[in-house]
Amino acid sequence: MRQPLDRVFGYLADFTTTEQWDPGTVRTERLSGDGGVGTRYRNVSRFLGRRTELDYVVVDLLSPRLIRLRGRNATVTATDTMQLAAADDGTTQVRYRAEFEFHGPARLAAPLLRPALKRFGDRAAAQLRATLDAL
Numbered sequence: 001m002r003q004p005l006d007r008v009f010g011y012l013a014d015f016t017t018t019e020q021w022d023p024g025t026v027r028t029e030r031l032s033g034d035g036g037v038g039t040r041y042r043n044v045s046r047f048l049g050r051r052t053e054l055d056y057v058v059v060d061l062l063s064p065r066l067i068r069l070r071g072r073n074a075t076v077t078a079t080d081t082m083q084l085a086a087a088d089d090g091t092t093q094v095r096y097r098a099e100f101e102f103h104g105p106a107r108l109a110a111p112l113l114r115p116a117l118k119r120f121g122d123r124a125a126a127q128l129r130a131t132l133d134a135l
Contacts, residue, residue, distance in 0.1 A: 003135050005086040009064035015041045021131040023123050037061050075106035
């Protein structure tokens with residue numbers, strides 16, 4: 001990203017910005033907290049034509065290097081980890097990893113969802129890159 005580390009970290013640490021860079025997000029609202037560990041968010045997304053809600057909690061926040069949130073609903077636990085590093089030229093490198101653990105009957109469908117999740121993630125990565133470069 002062409003932006004400095006502190007600016008990118010500040011932007012990503014506010015999870016409500018998913019509305020700007022995650023093509024699947026319909027709405028994200030902060031439910032409680034100040035953005036630090038323990039802050040709660042509700043994310044409403046569309047995936048494969050269906051609306052889904054996850055309640056996220058910030059579980060790790062190490063400024064300006066690491067942001068980790070865990071989102072849950074009845075069928076999935078999602079762990080989103082963002083690792084940031086400053087490059088020698090003053091730009092920022094972002095590594096975003098989203099992991100999904102499916103529960104109940106959804107667990108049986110998990111292998112079939114992998115291609116769709118990859119496409120979803122690739123679209124989000126491209127949009128995140130463009131959004132961060134435009135900050």
